Amino acid sequence: MNIHDKILSEVKRLKNNKIAYERAQPVDVDEKKIKLVIFMLLDDYYALRADYIKEILICPKITYVPLESDFILGVISVRGDIESVLDLHILLGIPSTEISATSRLVIAEINGIRSAILLDRLIDVIDVSQSTILPPIACPTRFPFTECGLEFKDKFTIVLDLDKIFKKITP
Amino acid sequence: MIPIGSASTPNSAGCINDLVLSILIFKLNEVYLGIDISQIYEMVACNTIDDEEIELQYIDKLIPFRNKPVIYICPTALLINNNREDWSGRTTKYGIIIDMPIEIIEINIAQIQPLPILIEQYTKSIWAAYIKGDDIVLLLDLYKIDSLK
Numbered sequence: 001m002n003i004h005d006k007i008l009s010e011v012k013r014l015k016n017n018k019i020a021y022e023r024a025q026p027v028d029v030d031e032k033k034i035k036l037v038i039f040m041l042l043d044d045y046y047a048l049r050a051d052y053i054k055e056i057l058i059c060p061k062i063t064y065v066p067l068e069s070d071f072i073l074g075v076i077s078v079r080g081d082i083e084s085v086l087d088l089h090i091l092l093g094i095p096s097t098e099i100s101a102t103s104r105l106v107i108a109e110i111n112g113i114r115s116a117i118l119l120d121r122l123i124d125v126i127d128v129s130q131s132t133i134l135p136p137i138a139c140p141t142r143f144p145f146t147e148c149g150l151e152f153k154d155k156f157t158i159v160l161d162l163d164k165i166f167k168k169i170t171p
Numbered sequence: 172m173i174p175i176g177s178a179s180t181p182n183s184a185g186c187i188n189d190l191v192l193s194i195l196i197f198k199l200n201e202v203y204l205g206i207d208i209s210q211i212y213e214m215v216a217c218n219t220i221d222d223e224e225i226e227l228q229y230i231d232k233l234i235p236f237r238n239k240p241v242i243y244i245c246p247t248a249l250l251i252n253n254n255r256e257d258w259s260g261r262t263t264k265y266g267i268i269i270d271m272p273i274e275i276i277e278i279n280i281a282q283i284q285p286l287p288i289l290i291e292q293y294t295k296s297i298w299a300a301y302i303k304g305d306d307i308v309l310l311l312d313l314y315k316i317d318s319l320k
Binding site for chain 2: 063064067068072077082086112114170
C-alpha cells in the first residue's frame with residue numbers, strides 16, 4: 001500500500017464517518033412550515049395561505065350587486081357585517097360553476113383589504129414544509145396570481161398570491 | 172300620485188348620529204334597493220304620466236344589471252327632486268322607473284353599513300347597504316348616477 005492508497009483509505013473512512021454522523025442526526029423538526037387551505041375550482045386544486053384566511057363559511061345567500069365588474073358576485077352578511085364575494089373563476093380565466101352544496105366561502109384579508117372568496121369545494125387545511133414548496137411555474141399569462149406550488153394528492157396545486165389578486169382588482 | 176320627499180330628520184338636537192333616513196324600498200330582479208325619499212319629488216304610476224317634458228329612464232339602464240335581463244312587474248316612476256331650473260326658468264323634471272315599490276321605512280344611520288372596499292370602488296351610485304332581516308338592501312344615491320345629472 002503506497003502513500004496514496006493510505007490517504008485514499010483515510011479519506012474514505014472519514015467520509016463514511018461523516019455520512020454516518022449526518023444520518024444519525026435527528027430530523028430538524030423546527031423546519032419552517034406554512035399552513036395552507038386547499039380547495040378546488042372546477043377540477044383543479046388550488047391553495048391559499050391560511051394566515052390570510054379569517055373564516056370558512058357554508059355559502060350563505062349572496063345578494064347580487066349591480067356593478068361593471070364581473071368578478072364580484074355580490075355581498076353577504078356575516079353577523080351584521082357586509083362582505084364582498086369574489087369569484088376566482090373569472091379572475092383565473094376558468095369556467096364559472098353554479099353554487100352547490102359543496103361550495104364554501106372563505107373570508108380572506110391582507111393589507112387591509114378583505115373579501116369573501118367563493119370556492120367550489122374545500123379539501124383540507126394542511127401544514128407543509130417550506131422545502132416541499134415548488135417555485136412558481138413560469139407562465140404568467142396562464143397563472144398570473146401564482147405564489148408557488150406543491151404536490152398534493154399527486155396533483156400540482158397552485159398556491160395563489162392573495163395580495164396580487166386583491167391588487168389586481170383595486171386601483 | 173304620492174307626493175313625497177320630506178327631508179331626512181335629525182333629532183331635535185340635530186345630532187347626525189341620531190339622523191333617521193326615510194328609505195323607499197323596492198325590488199328589481201330579486202335585489203332589494205333603497206332610495207332616500209328626500210331625493211324623490213313624487214312617486215307616480217308610469218301609465219298616468221302625461222307630461223312629455225318629464226325625462227324618464229329605467230333604473231336598469233342606469234346601473235348595470237349584468238346577471239340576467241330585467242323584467243318589470245309593476246313599473247313605477249319616481250320623479251327626482253333636483254331643485255334645478257332649465258334655461259326657460261322651469262324646474263326640470265327627471266325621473267327613474269323602478270319596479271315593485273314595497274315600503275318606506277325609517278332607518279337610523281347607525282344601522283347603515285358601508286360597502287366593502289372591493290364593491291365601493293366599482294360604484295358611485297350605491298353608497299351603502301342596510302340589513303333588513305335576511306336581506307341586504309342596497310342604498311342608491313340618485314344624485315350620483317352620472318347619466319341623471
